[in-house]
Amino acid sequence: MTSIRADRAGRPARLSWRIRLRRDRSLILMTLPAVVLLLVFNYVPLFGLATAFQEYDPLAGVWQSTWAGLYQFERLLSDSLFWGALKNTLWLSFVQLILFFPVPIALALLLNTVLSERIRNFIQSVVYLPHFFSWVLAVTIFQQMLGGAGALNQFLRGNDIGTWDIMTNPDTFALLVTSQVIWKEAGWGIIVFLAALAAINTDLYEAAAADGAGRWRRLWHITLPGLRSVIVLMLVLRLGNALSVGFEQFLIQRNAVGHDTAEVLDTFSFYYGIATGDYSYGAAAGLFKSVISLLLIWGANKLAHAFGEDGLYRK
Amino acid sequence: MTLAIERASGDAAAKPLAAQAVRKKRKYERPVWEEPPTAVGQAAKGITLGGVLLVMLVPLWIIVVTSLSTQAAVNRAGGLVIWPTDITFEAYRVMLSDATVRTALLVSLGITAVGTLVSMAVSVMCAYGLSRSRSLGHRFILMLLIVTMFVNGGLIPTFLVVTGLGGYDQWWALILPSAVSVFNILILRSFYSSTSLDLIEAARIDGAGDWRILWSIVLPTSRAVTAVMALFYGVGYWNSFFNVMLYMPTDSEKWPLQYVLLTYVNRGNGMPGSVNNGFGDQFSQTAPLALQMAVVVLTLVPLLVVYPFVQKHFRTGVLTGAIKG
Numbered sequence: 334m335t336s337i338r339a340d341r342a343g344r345p346a347r348l349s350w351r352i353r354l355r356r357d358r359s360l361i362l363m364t365l366p367a368v369v370l371l372l373v374f375n376y377v378p379l380f381g382l383a384t385a386f387q388e389y390d391p392l393a394g395v396w397q398s399t400w401a402g403l404y405q406f407e408r409l410l411s412d413s414l415f416w417g418a419l420k421n422t423l424w425l426s427f428v429q430l431i432l433f434f435p436v437p438i439a440l441a442l443l444l445n446t447v448l449s450e451r452i453r454n455f456i457q458s459v460v461y462l463p464h465f466f467s468w469v470l471a472v473t474i475f476q477q478m479l480g481g482a483g484a485l486n487q488f489l490r491g492n493d494i495g496t497w498d499i500m501t502n503p504d505t506f507a508l509l510v511t512s513q514v515i516w517k518e519a520g521w522g523i524i525v526f527l528a529a530l531a532a533i534n535t536d537l538y539e540a541a542a543a544d545g546a547g548r549w550r551r552l553w554h555i556t557l558p559g560l561r562s563v564i565v566l567m568l569v570l571r572l573g574n575a576l577s578v579g580f581e582q583f584l585i586q587r588n589a590v591g592h593d594t595a596e597v598l599d600t601f602s603f604y605y606g607i608a609t610g611d612y613s614y615g616a617a618a619g620l621f622k623s624v625i626s627l628l629l630i631w632g633a634n635k636l637a638h639a640f641g642e643d644g645l646y647r648k
Numbered sequence: 649m650t651l652a653i654e655r656a657s658g659d660a661a662a663k664p665l666a667a668q669a670v671r672k673k674r675k676y677e678r679p680v681w682e683e684p685p686t687a688v689g690q691a692a693k694g695i696t697l698g699g700v701l702l703v704m705l706v707p708l709w710i711i712v713v714t715s716l717s718t719q720a721a722v723n724r725a726g727g728l729v730i731w732p733t734d735i736t737f738e739a740y741r742v743m744l745s746d747a748t749v750r751t752a753l754l755v756s757l758g759i760t761a762v763g764t765l766v767s768m769a770v771s772v773m774c775a776y777g778l779s780r781s782r783s784l785g786h787r788f789i790l791m792l793l794i795v796t797m798f799v800n801g802g803l804i805p806t807f808l809v810v811t812g813l814g815g816y817d818q819w820w821a822l823i824l825p826s827a828v829s830v831f832n833i834l835i836l837r838s839f840y841s842s843t844s845l846d847l848i849e850a851a852r853i854d855g856a857g858d859w860r861i862l863w864s865i866v867l868p869t870s871r872a873v874t875a876v877m878a879l880f881y882g883v884g885y886w887n888s889f890f891n892v893m894l895y896m897p898t899d900s901e902k903w904p905l906q907y908v909l910l911t912y913v914n915r916g917n918g919m920p921g922s923v924n925n926g927f928g929d930q931f932s933q934t935a936p937l938a939l940q941m942a943v944v945v946l947t948l949v950p951l952l953v954v955y956p957f958v959q960k961h962f963r964t965g966v967l968t969g970a971i972k973g
Contacts (some may be wrong), residue, residue: 371830
């Protein structure tokens with residue numbers, strides 16, 4: 334056993350698979366539970382996507398249900414509720430890209446200029462915290478602060494300014510959910526940028542300063558280029574997930590503002606698939622989203638390659 | 649094709665030492681070449697960061713203070729209480745005397761404990777199993793894992809599989825379908841791959857098998873990442889409520905705390921999606937707002953207890969990989 338292992342140090346082992354199987358059987362055994370769980374709960378459902386092409390009947394099951402071809406997709410494309418959900422998803426995604434995306438970068442840059450390590454660590458541990466809150470909790474906190482009976486309106490009423498119920502107003506819903514995302518996730522989002530900032534060679538700054546570059550020029554010519562590949566990677570991920578703007582957040586708030594504004598693709602497949610028992614229809618909506626998402630990831634990655642970056646995966 | 653996560657976490661594993669060295673050198677001093685800050689700049693920076701902290705902390709403060717207030721204080725303030733006047737634990741007493749909340753607390757703690765244990769066991773084993781280079785089939789298994797990050801059946805096919813296996817109204821339906829996070833496995837794997845080979849070889853010569861090596865060498869040398877992954881999984885289980893909605897929506901005996909919070913907050917504020925059973929009438933009699941806030945605090949407490957211990961490991965490299973994917 335040990336003599337076989339010794340090969341690993343130097344020359345490439347050329348062992349028959351039988352010997353390798355004997356040698357590695359416990360390693361393979363270790364991966365087994367995870368593999369089984371993934372097969373059952375990730376791979377088997379892929380076959381379940383067949384329901385999207387059926388008229389699924391829960392009593393008959395996937396094998397016995399009638400096939401319906403592209404009927405469910407035709408229904409989708411002629412369903413104004415579906416188009417509404419798609420429109421909302423894209424709009425929310427766009428608003429998040431514009432308003433949320435730059436926040437962690439700016440925060441990381443700002444935090445990086447704080448010299449005292451103790452203050453920096455303190456701020457970091459505070460801003461990371463909401464990431465670990467559930468959406469139920471986060472929405473509750475927003476409700477308590479900004480809702481009709483919340484702290485803000487309490488203050489407004491106390492000073493006779495009138496009330497302003499942000500939580501149920503469809504017109505400002507996009508801003509509301511984006512500010513929730515910023516509150517909850519922007520702090521956590523800085524980690525990756527802080528790491529990239531720490532990796533920038535400080536000699537560059539010194540040399541630039543010696544050449545007379547001020548702090549803004551150093552930011553522009555050293556810091557931002559140093560962050561470039563991380564920013565591109567995050568952007569690729571964001572674009573690839575353009576159709577996933579969050580699920581629980583909208584599930585919780587959907588009824589408060591109405592489904593006209595708060596319905597996104599994920600809540601659509603839940604409400605019109607599971608809640609109404611129209612499984613095939615919901616599965617078709619889900620499949621539609623998955624296929625477009627894959628295309629988006631692929632496209633965003635191509636774009637990253639075109640800019641000479643690695644993106645999500647290397648060529 | 650190399651995935652960004654693998655690259656990133658591989659870098660991350662190597663980073664802590666270097667990062668520390670850089671930080672040591674800088675400490676509190678401003679480098680000599682850097683121009684002194686302007687007063688305006690410093691003030692703007694202070695105000696911005698202070699504002700960020702306030703936005704995070706003030707809501708939590710208000711919620712805790714309100715949960716500790718008497719009904720009289722709540723009435724005086726016209727709602728939420730900002731400055732504590734008369735502190736009372738009445739709301740907590742009432743809350744914990746309610747059967748639904750007590751059950752929910754136990755359910756949440758149970759799911760979190762069992763779920764985290766299952767997830768960690770499965771992930772740690774799988775990550776180690778895949779971390780030895782040149783082992784038979786590890787490329788293939790790795791591919792099998794990674795594919796699931798990009799392609800999945802989605803909500804409804806998964807729901808149909810779980811209910812098809814008899815998962816409706818079963819505890820395992822809240823744990824097993826989401827027990828494996830491929831992402832976390834990849835992070836663990838990259839750390840295990842960087843465990844000193846000398847150490848492992850030495851153990852092997854002493855006759856230790858792979859199980860022994862995992863348990864006695866790899867795990868003890870990667871405590872930080874293990875703690876962080878356990879936090880990730882634990883928080884995931886503690887926070888989950890949607891799977892309850894899917895698999896056991898009717899049985900309030902099996903609701904976790906988050907679902908009670910949702911229901912209860914709904915009731916208190918007329919929020920959406922309410923299911924109006926499960927709460928005794930006593931809630932509407934005593935200090936409803938304080939009580940609501942007490943429920944909010946209850947969902948926060950376990951997190952706040954664990955967070956400080958794990959949070960210190962976030963620093964430097966541990967999580968860079970985790971976030972990059």
